[in-house]
Amino acid sequence: MELQSAKTETLKEGAGQRRHEEEEGGGQRRHEEGGGGGGRQKAPMKRRQEEERVSPPKKLVIDHSGKVASHYNSLQEVGLAVRSQSRIFFMRNFNNWLKSVLIGEILDQVRGSGSPKVSVLDLGCGKGGDLLKWRRGGINHLVCADIAGVSVDQCQSRYEDMKKKSQINEKLFSAQFINADCSKEVLSEKLDDPELLFDICSCQFVYHYSFESEQKADMMLRNACERLKPGGYFIGTTPDAFELVKRLEASDSLSFGNEVFKVSFQSKGFYPLFGCQYHFSLEDVVDVPESLVYFPLFEHMAKRYNMRLVVKQRFSEFFEEKVKKENHRSLMMKMMALQPFPCEDGGRQATDSRGEYDHAEEHCVRAGVQLPLGTLSRSEWEAASIYLVFIFQKMS
Known part of the structure; x- marks a missing residue:
């Protein structure tokens, strides 16, 4: 059995920090322009206009709950015969x-x-x-x-x-x-x-x-x-x-x-x-x-x-x-969780697209594993x- 591994890289960080700095900076500017400590204060209307210019616009939050519910409500119930034909x-x-x-x-x-x-x-x-x-x-x-x-x-x-x-x-x-x-x-x-x-x-x-x-x-x-x-x-x-x-x-x-x-x-x-x-x-x-x-x-x-x-x-x-445990391997076979490669008894792979099973062939050569091999197509992995x-x- 075979699986391609992928390294986990760190998500780009700093979004929250940048947002925090922007908010802090905006607050500092408003404090200075508001004129504390005995300085001459600007007219309220003018000050409000300047605050609106320096304040970052609020992000519009869109609620997709309705779309999610509608999508899953519309999915048709199909039998095993139809599901088995799925890519x-x-x-x-x-x-x-x-x-x-x-x-x-x-x-x-x-x-x-x-x-x-x-x-x-x-x-x-x-x-x-x-x-x-x-x-x-x-x-x-x-x-x-x-x-x-x-x-x-x-x-x-x-x-x-x-x-x-x-x-x-x-x-x-x-x-x-x-x-x-x-x-x-x-x-x-x-x-x-x-x-x-x-x-x-x-x-x-x-x-x-x-x-x-x-x-x-x-x-x-x-x-x-x-x-x-x-x-x-x-x-x-x-x-x-x-x-x-x-x-x-x-x-x-x-x-x-x-x-x-x-x-x-x-x-x-x-x-x-x-x-x-x-x-x-x-x-x-x-x-x-x-x-x-x-x-x-x-x-x-x-x-x-x-x-x-x-x-x-x-x-x-x-x-x-x-998959190292025998009971889990047995369940995997029972649930048909991996596809045999190459297919036996005249069966067909999930796809005929070129290169979709190259990783399985390479794994067999590299690891000295005998065919058939349990795998998924490259796209599924x-x-x-x-x-x-x-x-x-x-x-x-």
């Missing part, structure tokens, strides 16, 4: 495997700490893609919340269907489904049980939508963390801002990507801590505005809720560590390697 079929399986490993290991840690019953908050549940993971994990209660009402309805339908088909002797977890913008609304006020505390909050490929503003990012964190038990975990996956900026700066335009994904910015060289917007499109699955999550700031904000960072790994690092895994734990 990113194996990448989606790879991401799903990674989430399965993350969730499984966290559940083991929660049970290892002595929790007899496990309650989980799925923050940004979508259509319920992780319901089976929670079922396999044997949890007791699940709260699913998402901004897209249609997705929440589909998630609930999946759960009800799962309930009908469950074995007579199987005790399936109880569940509550909430349609809410978790970056604006207080989720605890919507819980059926106002005293409910969670062992785990899972936020998969969602948190970056909240980084449009400090208020939204903080509300999302509040919803994720304030109802966690001491020792509970906040886990998730999100794009790596450092990697996105590195690729943008290396590009000769305001966008980068390949045949499966594209990322477009409006400018480069200056990256505000909140509201640094870009547009992300991934085949037919995602086509929405997103925001960079500056991780050191994310980590700092989490401390407000008594959370400490336990793990932060790029997908490549997480993969290379977890490039898309998957944008993301990182994070795990926070609530301090006692």
Whole structure:
């Protein structure tokens, strides 16, 4: 099995410092022009006009919550046969495997700490893609919340269907489904049980939508963390801002990507801590505005809720560590998380584009590995390697 690794470079810093200096400088100029200490003061109208000239214009904050909800509400539910024809079929399986490993290991840690019953908050549940993971994990209660009402309805339908088909002797977890913008609304006020505390909050490929503003990012964190038990975990996956900026700066335009994904910015060289917007499109699955999550700031904000960072790994690092374990390799084969190269029994690769599997051939030669090899196409690796895994734990 093989994966191309990419070095993480530091996001361009200084945005906050420059903004702070500008605000400090503006304040100093206004103080001098206002005439303190017995100097002759200028007329109020004239002084106000001069203040307006030196004050930097306030940035217009655009709320993309409606666009995000509308996009996911409009996605059609398709069956396995259709999904298997997708250009990113194996990448989606790879991401799903990674989430399965993350969730499984966290559940083991929660049970290892002595929790007899496990309650989980799925923050940004979508259509319920992780319901089976929670079922396999044997949890007791699940709260699913998402901004897209249609997705929440589909998630609930999946759960009800799962309930009908469950074995007579199987005790399936109880569940509550909430349609809410978790970056604006207080989720605890919507819980059926106002005293409910969670062992785990899972936020998969969602948190970056909240980084449009400090208020939204903080509300999302509040919803994720304030109802966690001491020792509970906040886990998730999100794009790596450092990697996105590195690729943008290396590009000769305001966008980068390949045949499966594209990322477009409006400018480069200056990256505000909140509201640094870009547009992300991934085949037919995602086509929405997103925001960079500056991780050191994310980590700092989490401390407000008594959370400490336990793990932060790029997908490549997480993969290379977890694939060493036999049970994770076995699950990877079962979930078809990597594509055999070359295809056997007359099968076809995910793409016929030239150069998409050169890295696999080179790896075989360099490492002396025998074919077939488990891999993804170059374009899928490039898309998957944008993301990182994070795990926070609530301090006692």
